[in-house]
Amino acid sequence: MKRVFWSLWAVIFAAGLVGVVQRLLTGHQLAAYGSYVPWGLWVAVYIYFVGLSAGAFLISTVIYVFGVKRLEPVGRLALFTALMTLLMALLSIWFDIGHMSRFWRVYTRGAWTSMMAWMVWLYTAYFLLLLAETWFAIRGDLARNAAVPGAAGRLARLLSFGRGDLSETALAADRRKVRLLAMLGVPLATAFHGGVGALFGVIGARLYWHASIYPLLFLASALSSGSALLTFLAAFWGPGRGTREHRDLVTLLATVTLGLLVVDVLFEFAEFSISLYATIPAAVQGFLIVLFGPYWWVFWIVHLGLGIVAPAVILLARRHQPQWAGVGAFLIAATFISVRLNIIVPGLAYPEVQGLERAYLGPRLSFQYFPSLMEWQVSAFVASLGVALFALGLRFLPIVTAREREA
Amino acid sequence: MSEEQQRATSTRRAFLEKAASAIFAGMVLGGRPLRVQAGSAPSAPTASSVAVPMPKAPFRISPQAREDVLLRMQRDLERALRKPLRERRWAMVIDTRKCVGCSACTIACVLENKLPPGVVYRPVIDTEVGTYPNVTRKFLPRPCMQCDNPPCVPVCPVRATWKREDGIVAIDYEACIGCRYCITACPYQARTFDFGEYWTDGAARGPDGGLALQSGRAYQAEPGFEYGREWDRADGASPVGNVRKCQFCLHRIERGLLPMCVTTCIGRATFFGDSNDPESLVSELASSPDVTRLKEDMGTEPKVYYLL
Numbered sequence: 001m002k003r004v005f006w007s008l009w010a011v012i013f014a015a016g017l018v019g020v021v022q023r024l025l026t027g028h029q030l031a032a033y034g035s036y037v038p039w040g041l042w043v044a045v046y047i048y049f050v051g052l053s054a055g056a057f058l059i060s061t062v063i064y065v066f067g068v069k070r071l072e073p074v075g076r077l078a079l080f081t082a083l084m085t086l087l088m089a090l091l092s093i094w095f096d097i098g099h100m101s102r103f104w105r106v107y108t109r110g111a112w113t114s115m116m117a118w119m120v121w122l123y124t125a126y127f128l129l130l131l132a133e134t135w136f137a138i139r140g141d142l143a144r145n146a147a148v149p150g151a152a153g154r155l156a157r158l159l160s161f162g163r164g165d166l167s168e169t170a171l172a173a174d175r176r177k178v179r180l181l182a183m184l185g186v187p188l189a190t191a192f193h194g195g196v197g198a199l200f201g202v203i204g205a206r207l208y209w210h211a212s213i214y215p216l217l218f219l220a221s222a223l224s225s226g227s228a229l230l231t232f233l234a235a236f237w238g239p240g241r242g243t244r245e246h247r248d249l250v251t252l253l254a255t256v257t258l259g260l261l262v263v264d265v266l267f268e269f270a271e272f273s274i275s276l277y278a279t280i281p282a283a284v285q286g287f288l289i290v291l292f293g294p295y296w297w298v299f300w301i302v303h304l305g306l307g308i309v310a311p312a313v314i315l316l317a318r319r320h321q322p323q324w325a326g327v328g329a330f331l332i333a334a335t336f337i338s339v340r341l342n343i344i345v346p347g348l349a350y351p352e353v354q355g356l357e358r359a360y361l362g363p364r365l366s367f368q369y370f371p372s373l374m375e376w377q378v379s380a381f382v383a384s385l386g387v388a389l390f391a392l393g394l395r396f397l398p399i400v401t402a403r404e405r406e407a
Numbered sequence: 408m409s410e411e412q413q414r415a416t417s418t419r420r421a422f423l424e425k426a427a428s429a430i431f432a433g434m435v436l437g438g439r440p441l442r443v444q445a446g447s448a449p450s451a452p453t454a455s456s457v458a459v460p461m462p463k464a465p466f467r468i469s470p471q472a473r474e475d476v477l478l479r480m481q482r483d484l485e486r487a488l489r490k491p492l493r494e495r496r497w498a499m500v501i502d503t504r505k506c507v508g509c510s511a512c513t514i515a516c517v518l519e520n521k522l523p524p525g526v527v528y529r530p531v532i533d534t535e536v537g538t539y540p541n542v543t544r545k546f547l548p549r550p551c552m553q554c555d556n557p558p559c560v561p562v563c564p565v566r567a568t569w570k571r572e573d574g575i576v577a578i579d580y581e582a583c584i585g586c587r588y589c590i591t592a593c594p595y596q597a598r599t600f601d602f603g604e605y606w607t608d609g610a611a612r613g614p615d616g617g618l619a620l621q622s623g624r625a626y627q628a629e630p631g632f633e634y635g636r637e638w639d640r641a642d643g644a645s646p647v648g649n650v651r652k653c654q655f656c657l658h659r660i661e662r663g664l665l666p667m668c669v670t671t672c673i674g675r676a677t678f679f680g681d682s683n684d685p686e687s688l689v690s691e692l693a694s695s696p697d698v699t700r701l702k703e704d705m706g707t708e709p710k711v712y713y714l715l
Contacts, residue, residue, distance in 0.1 A: 029603055034525055035590065035600045036596065096586075097584050102565075105582065109565050202562070204592075206591060347591075355534045359531060359532040364604075
């Protein structure tokens, strides 16, 4: 099973690498987006992973800020997941910009009027905070592992930066720092992911995006997809698998996920119903593309069927069995990319000025969009790199410690 | 022929010569005088570009009865350029009743600004109106509106696009990171992205290439002159990877030439000038009751007016 998985991974990663090389050599020429649909798969992948990150992080604050002890065993897993998905998100959006070498200008000449600049500043702060918090959360175990022979020990010695103090006072100081950082992280993650929603919401020219529910919807969907991802990871790689504690933990996570899914569906219903009931056709266009456009199945089958109904049934009926709970949660987390694609593309897939689609023709001047092979490859690279880093972290870092695995 | 008649003929001939040279200067010279300015950076958001010294001839033309409107606009332009930058307010008026949908402006703009595939500054929207047998076509050229409240400006994360004092919304290609956020923010879809493509991509090379392809490739290798400096697109250099848009041929107007779409309009349906100057043709036309602007209710305050 493991061998099959990693063989498949190697194939996907290699294909992804080819795409990345093509992207670096030929720029945006092999991408399918154009001047009228200027954003595509990579932006969708970006908000997908960034949502997973914000969601996983906010779940971790339930443990570290609000002291919900029952979830404590997955605290570090949640932090590490948030860190890895954030890295994947940033990598994806980096490939998307026209001049990759100029990204740092958002720091040197950023505009406070731009939601995009705010988003970059906030996620930079969030990234640093996440790094620090994860480090304080695992420092004690790193110090303990420093004595272990082999690669894990060497890595632990390197990453503990010589801070080997294992006294109760030192560990308590670590816990206090984690709590403090988590407390700072709540408003930061809220601002940062709400800000991603606002990035679209503020665009008055696009009625499909211009909804004040967007920042809130983004938070709800981040929580729902992030907790689903964490439930999936905890079910299959979490601490103490096979024990009653593990089962209870996964059941609790699955129940939380189910509740958050309901909230997310409620927000989404509010957004869709209000817009669809608007009697101005221009306000409805984007939603009609989602529901009945050429990619109708992305909404009806992938999102509604596989992302809401199927996992809801599984989680309602089988959430007490960790593996079923994991499968249900996986469905929510994995199919969430369909929600992200349905935010980006339909908002851009119709002309703002009637007749523009026929005014001047060219392959980049089309309102139809389906990602090109190179775009899929680059996204596959981002995803497979994330999976590998995550697996390496799980193997060599005290995310789920050996003690917990055996427990 | 009497002496008087002879004098009249010679004045008429002199006038026609001057007129022709003025028009052709506008059409043929293109951005050439700009080579003088090559290398100078585009103006920063705060800095106002200094008025460039005006070429002497052939623009001093006194008004004549029944003259081409281009001549009046040429004088308007010259007058505007004598004022400091912040006192100018460039505006365009498009008479849709005169537009025949020939797309000469679109193509001239593509040539003037060296636009690659996928980038267009001034498409002409061609729509059919009515039901048979009462059918007609209407044409709507759509340059950048140079809005007074441009929605594309505040969204730029790196302040690479801004509203100049003379009203033109400019882009600094060297600063733009290519995130394309501004494209989504423009309600007129006037911004497009340079993907680094060439018209001759994939076409035959060598002996099969033919003269047309050879000259086509040579033309594409020529630099563009937007914002008054040379832009060489080779090897993915800016403006490749940047968002691009109409800037009323800023590089031409600052050298005393009308925008390319104006000089090439066969029906004289596009007018350009300083809306701060009550004497200018655009000021006159823009105050007609037939005037409208695209998506006026949005409050973006476009500087492009349409006569219906």
